[in-house]
Amino acid sequence: MAMRHFLDLSDAGGDAIAAMLSDAIDRKSARKGWPKATPDADAPLAGRVLAMVFEKNSTRTRVSFDIAIRQLGGVPLILDAGTSQLGRGESIADTARVLSRMADAIMVRTDDHAKVEEMARHAGVPVINGLTDRSHPCQIVADLLTIVEQGKALPGLQIGWLGDCNNVMNSLVEAAGLMKFAIRIGTPAGYVPDAAYVETARARGGTVTVTHDAAQAAADADIIVTDTWISMGQAHAQDKMVELAPYQVNAALMAKARRNARFLHCLPAHIGEEVTADVFEGPQSVVFDEAENRIHAQKSILLWCFGLLG
Numbered sequence: 092m093a094m095r096h097f098l099d100l101s102d103a104g105g106d107a108i109a110a111m112l113s114d115a116i117d118r119k120s121a122r123k124g125w126p127k128a129t130p131d132a133d134a135p136l137a138g139r140v141l142a143m144v145f146e147k148n149s150t151r152t153r154v155s156f157d158i159a160i161r162q163l164g165g166v167p168l169i170l171d172a173g174t175s176q177l178g179r180g181e182s183i184a185d186t187a188r189v190l191s192r193m194a195d196a197i198m199v200r201t202d203d204h205a206k207v208e209e210m211a212r213h214a215g216v217p218v219i220n221g222l223t224d225r226s227h228p229c230q231i232v233a234d235l236l237t238i239v240e241q242g243k244a245l246p247g248l249q250i251g252w253l254g255d256c257n258n259v260m261n262s263l264v265e266a267a268g269l270m271k272f273a274i275r276i277g278t279p280a281g282y283v284p285d286a287a288y289v290e291t292a293r294a295r296g297g298t299v300t301v302t303h304d305a306a307q308a309a310a311d312a313d314i315i316v317t318d319t320w321i322s323m324g325q326a327h328a329q330d331k332m333v334e335l336a337p338y339q340v341n342a343a344l345m346a347k348a349r350r351n352a353r354f355l356h357c358l359p360a361h362i363g364e365e366v367t368a369d370v371f372e373g374p375q376s377v378v379f380d381e382a383e384n385r386i387h388a389q390k391s392i393l394l395w396c397f398g399l400l401g
């Protein structure tokens with residue numbers, strides 16, 4: 092089988108992402124109502140083992156990859172840094188080489204992006220980025236799937252991102268270039284999106300704008316997205332909470348977006364901080380579809396990594 096790493100959306104590119112979305116929609120609809128761990132009829136990854144390494148907490152990424160590999164016919168294996176030898180200082184290079192002898196793919200959630208790159212350099216099997224401090228590409232495949240399910244075409248779409256400039260935002264900016272949509276980032280002065288992702292997205296034909304005016308970021312948006320103000324690994328800072336307060340997604344802000352706009356949040360959410368309860372629980376919110384779609388997205392990412400898609 093082929094071996095492709097998925098460290099960022101660019102590893103796949105726009106055409107492969109489109110193929111992933113289409114495959115995810117087909118597989119999701121084909122198994123409607125089935126027990127969650129019953130394999131898909133074709134069980135394309137039968138007998139394959141996915142090893143997952145977590146150096147940070149996770150609910151969705153952990154459970155969705157676990158169920159995804161089972162639905163593809165394979166077997167999940169979870170390693171926590173704290174209970175594996177990684178936590179006692181075994182090198183990433185050795186871990187990559189050992190896991191490659193025992194598993195058919197490796198998913199890594201960690202802090203420094205260089206660690207997943209190092210894992211990929213030494214692994215003999217596909218390595219998937221399950222979130223680093225720099226990016227969260229798997230989340231964005233699920234987000235794009237959710238947007239398409241809502242009947243919205245990606246080319247020409249207007250997204251309003253509100254709040255912190257973080258890993259999820261970087262991957263969304265990357266997607267803007269690959270799928271040709273526009274993202275307007277509403278963030279405080281002094282908060283800057285990662286320049287490399289912005290420049291690449293613009294060079295590919297995506298539109299990326301940064302404003303310090305939250306209402307402007309939300310204006311006429313088809314999709315409003317936010318994320319926690321304090322990402323994993325960051326210290327809780329009162330200053331940051333105060334600076335980000337004007338970028339809270341609340342009813343007044345949603346009213347600036349298009350009437351049929353949808354609200355996305357990768358979760359976990361902090362109600363009363365980045366989003367209010369009425370928006371989170373309201374009719375425009377599709378956050379639980381988005382969470383479920385992590386399963387369907389991971390399946391197409393896995394298939395792409397094995398060369399079975401795109």
Ligand code: CP
Nearest residue numbers: 149150151152357358
């Ligand atoms: N959205 C997301 O990645 O959730 P977890 O941190 O629970 O995996």
Ligand code: NVA
Nearest residue numbers: 257318322323357358
């Ligand atoms: N930006 C968040 C995403 C969590 C899924 C974090 O890194 O904690």
